[in-house]
Amino acid sequence: MRHKKKLQKILLHTFLLIGVVISLAPFYWMVVGATNPSGDILSFPPKLIPGTYLMENFKGLNESIDIIKALFNSAIIAILFVVISLLICSAAGFAFAKYKFKGNNLIFASFLLAMMVPYQATIIPLFQLFGSLDWINTYRAVLLPQLCYPFAIFLIRQNMRGLPDSLLEAARIDGAGELFIFFKIALPTMKPALAAVGIFLFTFQWNNFMWPLIVMTTQDNYTLPVALSTLAGLNSIDYGQLMLGTSISVIPVMAVFLILQKHFVSGILGGAVKE
Amino acid sequence: MLTNQSLRTGTKSSAVKKKERRQFITPKTAPYIFVAPAVLLFLGFMVYPILASLLLSFQTKVGGVYTFSGLDNYTRLFSDPLFYKSLGNTFIILLVQVPIMLFLAVVLAVFLNSTLLSMRGFYRVAFFTPAVTSLVAASVIFVLLLNKDYGLINYLLSLLGFDKVGWLTNSTWARVSLIAVTTWRWTGYNMVIILAGLQSIPHSLYEAASIDGASSVRKFFSITIPQLKPVLLFTFILSTIGSFQLFDEPYNLTGGGPNNATLTITYYLYNQGFEYFDFGYASAIAYVIVFFIAVLSWLQFRVVRDDS
Numbered sequence: 272m273r274h275k276k277k278l279q280k281i282l283l284h285t286f287l288l289i290g291v292v293i294s295l296a297p298f299y300w301m302v303v304g305a306t307n308p309s310g311d312i313l314s315f316p317p318k319l320i321p322g323t324y325l326m327e328n329f330k331g332l333n334e335s336i337d338i339i340k341a342l343f344n345s346a347i348i349a350i351l352f353v354v355i356s357l358l359i360c361s362a363a364g365f366a367f368a369k370y371k372f373k374g375n376n377l378i379f380a381s382f383l384l385a386m387m388v389p390y391q392a393t394i395i396p397l398f399q400l401f402g403s404l405d406w407i408n409t410y411r412a413v414l415l416p417q418l419c420y421p422f423a424i425f426l427i428r429q430n431m432r433g434l435p436d437s438l439l440e441a442a443r444i445d446g447a448g449e450l451f452i453f454f455k456i457a458l459p460t461m462k463p464a465l466a467a468v469g470i471f472l473f474t475f476q477w478n479n480f481m482w483p484l485i486v487m488t489t490q491d492n493y494t495l496p497v498a499l500s501t502l503a504g505l506n507s508i509d510y511g512q513l514m515l516g517t518s519i520s521v522i523p524v525m526a527v528f529l530i531l532q533k534h535f536v537s538g539i540l541g542g543a544v545k546e
Numbered sequence: 547m548l549t550n551q552s553l554r555t556g557t558k559s560s561a562v563k564k565k566e567r568r569q570f571i572t573p574k575t576a577p578y579i580f581v582a583p584a585v586l587l588f589l590g591f592m593v594y595p596i597l598a599s600l601l602l603s604f605q606t607k608v609g610g611v612y613t614f615s616g617l618d619n620y621t622r623l624f625s626d627p628l629f630y631k632s633l634g635n636t637f638i639i640l641l642v643q644v645p646i647m648l649f650l651a652v653v654l655a656v657f658l659n660s661t662l663l664s665m666r667g668f669y670r671v672a673f674f675t676p677a678v679t680s681l682v683a684a685s686v687i688f689v690l691l692l693n694k695d696y697g698l699i700n701y702l703l704s705l706l707g708f709d710k711v712g713w714l715t716n717s718t719w720a721r722v723s724l725i726a727v728t729t730w731r732w733t734g735y736n737m738v739i740i741l742a743g744l745q746s747i748p749h750s751l752y753e754a755a756s757i758d759g760a761s762s763v764r765k766f767f768s769i770t771i772p773q774l775k776p777v778l779l780f781t782f783i784l785s786t787i788g789s790f791q792l793f794d795e796p797y798n799l800t801g802g803g804p805n806n807a808t809l810t811i812t813y814y815l816y817n818q819g820f821e822y823f824d825f826g827y828a829s830a831i832a833y834v835i836v837f838f839i840a841v842l843s844w845l846q847f848r849v850v851r852d853d854s
Contacts, residue, residue, distance in 0.1 A: 280662055287657060291672040294734065297687045298675070300698060304690070313696040363584035370577035378581060385592050387783075389791050389839055391812055392832040395825045396598035397591065419587035449576035478680030480794045485820055496682035500798055503686050510690060517683045528678045532671055 298521070304514030312510040324511055332512040335505075338519060340491055341498035345477060345520075348413055348494060352476040353469050356418045361465060363419075364427030365457050369439060379428070382421040390416075390482075398485060412486040413494070417476070423468050430464035431457065466534045470527060477524050495520040603829035612826065619830035629831070631806050632814040635721070639810070640789040643725045648781055650729070651736035656770070658737070659744045670741070673734035681731065685798030688727045689714065717807035720800050724808050727795055732788070736781045743777030744770070779850050786842045790835050811835055 300319070304312050307322035332338050366372070367379050393416065401412045434457060442452050458465070480496045487493050493501065499516050502508070571579060603619055605612040623629050654673060658666050676684065691698050692713035700710045713723045751769050760768065793812040796802055802809040802817075809817075811831065819828030 276662070283657055283660070283663060287654075287663075287669050290654065291669065293730065294672050294676055297684075297691060297730075298679075300691065301683075301687050312690065313693075315696050316701050317696065317698045359583045359587065362580040366577040366580035370573070370580075372574075372577040375577070378585060382584075382588065385588070387787065387839060387843060388592075388596060389787060389812075389832070389835050391791065391815055392599050392829075392836050393592060393595035395602060395819050395829050395832065396595035398819075399598075399825070400595070415587070416591040419584045419591070424584060443573065449571050449573060449579075453576075453580065474678050478678075478682070480680065480682050480797075481816070485816075496680050496794075499686060500682050503689065503798060513686060514690075517686050521679050521683050524678050524680075525675065528675070529671065532674070 301514050301517050301521070304510060305518045307511055307514075309508075309510045309512070312514065325515070328509075328511040328515040331509055332502075332515050335509070335512055336493070336498045336502050336516065337490065338495075338498070338516060341493050341495045342519065344410075344487075344492060345495040348410055348483075349473050349476040351410070352414055352418070353472045355414070356420055356423060356472050357465060357469055359418055360420055360423040360468070361427045361431075361458065361461065362453065364424045365431050365453055367424070367428045368431035369434065369436070369457070379424075382419075382424055386421045386425070394482065394485060401486060407486055408488045408492050409486075413479075413483050416482065417479075420472060420475075423472060426468050426471075427461070427464060430461060434460060463534055466531060470531055470534070473527065474524055477520075599829045599832055602826055603833050605826045607824070607826065615826070619827050622827065623830055623834065628806065628809070628814060632809045632811045633834075635807065635809055636790060636792065636811045638721065639725060639728070639792060640786060643728055644782070644785045644789060646725075647729045647733050648736060648778070648785065650733050651740050651781070652774075652778075654733070654737045655740040655744055656766070658741055670738065673737055675734065676731050677735035677738075679731070681794035682798050684727060684731050685795050688723070688730075689799060692723050714800050715804055717805050720804055720807050724792075724796060724799060727799060728792070731795075732785070736785070739781055740774065740777055743774050747773045775850055779846055782846050783843050786846070787839055790839055 300317075303319060303321050305328060306325045307318055308324045308327070311318045311322060311324075329338075363382075367375060397416055398407075401407050406412045438456065439452055442456055447456075478496060479494070480500070483494045484497050484500065487497055490498070490501075495516075499513070499520060502513055502516055602612065604614055604616060606615040606618055607613075608615075657663065658669055663669075690696075692700075694700060694710055694712045694715060697713070699713065703709075703711065711719055713719050747770065751773070752765060755765050755769060791812050792810045793816060796808040796810050796813050797816075800808040802813050812835065815828050815831040815835070818824045818831060
């Protein structure tokens with residue numbers, strides 16, 4: 272029996288480790304590529320050890336797509352998006368979870384229903400709308416459409432339901448206003464959930480591609496994914512630059528995820544599965 | 547700070563409206579004020595465009611002006627071979643990729659949930675990592691890995707004595723590649739959701755089954771799977787919606803080629819809308835996507851309900 276268990280364990284770990292290699296190898300290869308000149312990446316057999324060409328690749332990359340500007344655009348848009356969206360979604364989630372009001376269920380249900388509607392059904396009228404407002408090629412155009420993110424509202428509502436009503440009542444008796452209750456009582460106790468939803472929103476916006484591709488029309492407004500995509504579409508691609516650009520786009524979000532992964536995973540789960 | 551300011555603006559407007567001061571935000575009005583920003587954004591950027599898109603799908607541009615043309619866009623769709631091709635591609639991906647991915651995700655989740663296993667946190671993070679990368683980045687990496695002449699994957703295959711495969715240049719292999727990359731990106735994501743589902747199954751069920759002498763295989767099919775059903779449905783619906791929205795990967799991996807073999811329905815919508823600027827026709831495609839997602843979600847709900 273003992274031996275059987277040990278064998279099972281070894282098989283299990285072998286299987287899982289193969290999975291880990293498949294999951295992570297492309298990243299290793301990407302970072303190696305970032306430190307090598309294009310020619311070495313295209314050698315056959317491929318080069319699998321880091322080189323010393325990082326700075327040259329960076330210089331070239333910055334000339335090709337102005338990576339600093341793209342990084343800046345992505346960062347500003349993602350941060351603004353997280354802050355504003357968290358505020359709006361947590362206010363709504365709080366109202367849905369903690370107040371009885373006319374339309375509560377109806378509005379919440381229509382938000383949930385909207386989660387099922389593919390956003391492709393919205394992009395053409397939005398493009399026309401922003402065109403007529405002359406907002407094409409602005410941060411606003413990227414930011415606004417997704418600020419009310421139904422999934423975020425849903426997650427926050429699920430978490431807010433755990434907040435004891437008696438706490439809110441006690442605050443009211445002490446003369447606290449509703450805004451005070453929201454900002455000083457509800458939000459601080461929701462910190463872990465807000466962190467989770469915040470990371471979720473950040474990754475979403477940081478990686479967002481189709482919509483920024485449509486509304487950002489000049490290079491100086493490109494976000495990282497759009498800039499990378501144009502770089503990859505050039506006739507003569509420099510693969511060292513491309514791998515470095517990819518690394519730069521992946522590393523911040525990966526770092527945020529690795530540091531906060533406990534919150535991230537549990538926060539998504541907390542709302543996704545509870546019935 | 548924010549609280550004080552908001553309270554002050556609150557009192558100002560209440561002075562005009564109501565007799566009593568400081569009564570603008572009461573427990574009665576507060577929920578409406580809290581949901582108002584979300585509702586306004588929702589109406590402006592979700593409800594309005596969904597309806598406008600529907601209207602637009604019945605219009606065509608005549609001399610620079612959109613005019614109603616009845617079902618023209620839809621009849622054109624039904625005789626458009628590229629539309630059928632892109633829809634077919636989407637369904638192939640849906641029918642092949644989603645089952646493979648969810649099967650892998652369930653297997654991984656069950657393994658990671660096993661008490662036998664050490665290093666669970668490490669595995670969970672490793673499998674989830676692809677899900678936080680952008681699809682563009684993933685595609686860019688895989689374009690090189692799958693390169694016919696210089697790619698690492700063909701190199702590894704050559705070590706095993708296989709010929710070079712045109713992963714992105716042969717129609718069939720391009721589809722396989724698209725499916726593989728999508729699976730690489732999303733399996734861990736689904737695994738985490740299923741893992742949470744597994745952890746919410748009460749332990750007492752398993753204990754009771756053990757007392758009755760049930761084997762672990764029996765426990766898996768009689769307890770785990772039925773208890774997981776809502777979670778599996780959730781991942782199924784998410785993945786179905788995901789398949790219909792597949793765009794970033796084919797756009798960056800294959801450009802929809804070769805021979806439109808990886809042209810997905812959303813990619814086709816993008817082409818019609820933002821390459822040819824045929825907004826009416828693109829909106830009709832959008833509504834076909836809405837239609838299929840609605841029908842498939844409904845079917846999946848039905849299947850689960852009938853079983854239980």
